[in-house]
Amino acid sequence: MVSSKGRKTASAERRLAELHIELAPAPIPLGAYVESVQTGNLLYLSGILPVIGHEPKFVGRLGREYNVEQGREAARIAALNVLSAARNHLGSLDKVTKVVRLVAYIATDGDFFAQPKVADAASELLRDVFGEDKLPVRMVLGVASLPLGVPVVLEVLFEVEA
Template structure:
């Protein structure tokens, strides 16, 4: 595949292999909602948690129980879950043509101001898998608490081949 600048770009599934990333099983809902919904060429993913085996891997807030590095790890786990949910819905991540939007919600304590650094972990993973030219717009918000006490929740919108 060649991008608009004439550079060779790797397909997402091949990039996963090159990066040594094995996706976890796709997450299942923790409540009465769908993990993914497609309308037209947009795939919306519900809030992706840093859960492993349907159990939160991290419980607590950034700046209290966790520092930046643990927050980055939680964001990466949530991003891997997003990729798994997208692959399950689409059959292949190669159908993603653009990462449209990434919203990163962080449970933070008081004077924690490194939200962008934590959110970058998810953005960097998406960039590494899909390419620099597919980076999304991003919103990062610090909140008092999140579902199940997790420190990170991601919402992702993908543009996909019809």
């Protein structure tokens, strides 16, 4: 692969191996929806939670039950689930040509303002796997509550090979 700046870049699948990341099976929808939908060369991933197995790893809000570092861990787990869902849909993460958009919903109490630091854990994992030149635009929102009481939900849009 060659980056937009002409530099040779490693494939996403190779980067996962170099980072010693073994992805768990893709998350299973917890309701009447699907985890991913592709239309043309866009792959939409629904709200991905920090679940392991079929269970939330964290239940609570940032600034109340959890601190920034625990929130970052929740965001990283959700981002790993994003990668699993994308790979499950595409067959290989090497088919991703760009991470277009990342939206991070962070459940917080009213006095927590470090949502961007929590979301950075997801952005950093995507950067480490896909490369700096494929980083997305990002929206980070603090909310009162999220499904199953989890502290983080990620929504991601990928551009993929046609």
